[in-house]
Amino acid sequence: MVNFNGDIDSKDHHFFNQNNRGFRYGDALFETIRVVNGNIYFLEEHYLRLMSSMRILRMEIPMNFTMEFFEEEIKKTIKANKDAPAHRIRFVVFRNDGGFYTPSTNDISHVVEVNELKTPFYVLDEAPYEVELFKDFFVNKDMLSNLKTNNRILNVVAGVYAKENDYQNCFLLNNEKSVVEAINGNIFVVSGSAIKTPPLEDGCLNGIIRKKLISMLKDDVGFNLVAESVSPFELQKADEIFITNTISGIIPVTKYRKKQFNSEISKKLVGRLNTLARLAH
Template identity: 65%
Template sequence: MINFNGNITPSDTFFLNHTNRGLRYGDALFEAIRVVNGKIFFWEDHYLRLMASMRILRMEIPMDFTMEFLEEQILKTIAANTSNTGLARVRLIVFRNDGGFYLPEKKSISYIIETTVLETPFFVLEEKEYEVELFKDYYINADMLSNLKTNNKILNVIGSVYAQENGYHNCLLLNNAKQVVEALNGNLFMIKGNMVKTPSLKDGCLNGIIRKKLIEIVKKLDDYTFEEASISPFELQKADELFVTNAIMGIQPITKYRKKEYTNTVAKDLMGKLNVAARLG
């Protein structure tokens, strides 16, 4: 079952057509959200990011699109799915309504909420082989639109195909200045000694929720120093650790890039602190 504009609908219902602007132009945003036993992890951060992104894309925000309303709709959708175990991965999609070509006829929006079952209640650090490589066929633009979680993910799709064809678990994306920006499915963090470093939003990386939470956590710790700055491909092979973050998996350590192999000590430490923040947040 899915939620389309507040109505619970069977997931095989045909309720969109060829005029959908998300399909035609990628005129849509989405949030991937973790929900455990009725608690939406970092819900305020997700909501505020969605509202800010809708304003940037000049979408009309409905008067009833409050944090409380959308929370209610998310939980209603989870409850409507009989496979619900209390652990849900939620995808909330907002798209501009039909009409017009590049120029929309209207700015009003619709939304869809869909859910799938999660395996674990909290973030679990997977200590498995996880090799990455640079994806250099195409580049991310270093601008504000790249910070948004829009439906325009063709670069991520092509990069994922490349990774599969070449036996990698993930790829790292570059911007036009050849700086490392992020992974295919999340933000990138680099550890060197006690320095925790991640690319700046000015480099074009996604304004990720877990990225934001980890920055907040690290800045409060005496054990680490933090830097938000460009990362060159050359730096990757001098790092002690690399890991990828997103709102569903939390932290995924990278074990190998080319001939360099990495540890995961800091990733383990931060994963524990992230789970604490998720319970309290």
């Protein structure tokens, strides 16, 4: 079942057509959210990021679009679907039909989708996870790249490239050839006690888990975390590389080119992330 503007419909219900601006121009934003036993992980952070992104894109935010409304729309959609301990939510906001590039209205609609997750906890997958650089196209160094918009064709093509070459993921570069992020998440590069993640100014997504790990580690005397540009040359010198996103939590990279990586820091952080997520309700 799918929630369209508060109404619950079957997944095959045709609730928009070819005039939809998300389809025509990518004029849409989305949040991917983890919900466990009815508890929405990092609810406030997801809501505030969505509101900030809508303002940047000059979408009209309805008066009733409060955090309580956001939460209720998610829970309503979960209730209408198969009962499970953990769910993946995709909350999409798009500008309403009308106009060509320039919209005739800034009013918005929303869609909420639900999918079941296999585990209620963040767990590390021990399977091999090889990555490569994607160098055909580049991420722009601007604020739009920080937003979670429907304009994801670069990620799509990079995903096709990874699949064709038997990689589990690819790292995306910006126009200055700095490593920005993975196809589906932010990246962290570990060298000894130093942990580096690309800054927002380089064009990476303003990820929720990225922000949480930065906050968690900034006062940890055992680590020196910095948000600085990452050169492709640093990847093969690193002790460990991991990817973060809201659904998987932490994904350790096991191989980049000829370099094999350990996952010691990832294993230490995933438990702390689970604790943080449970306390965030």
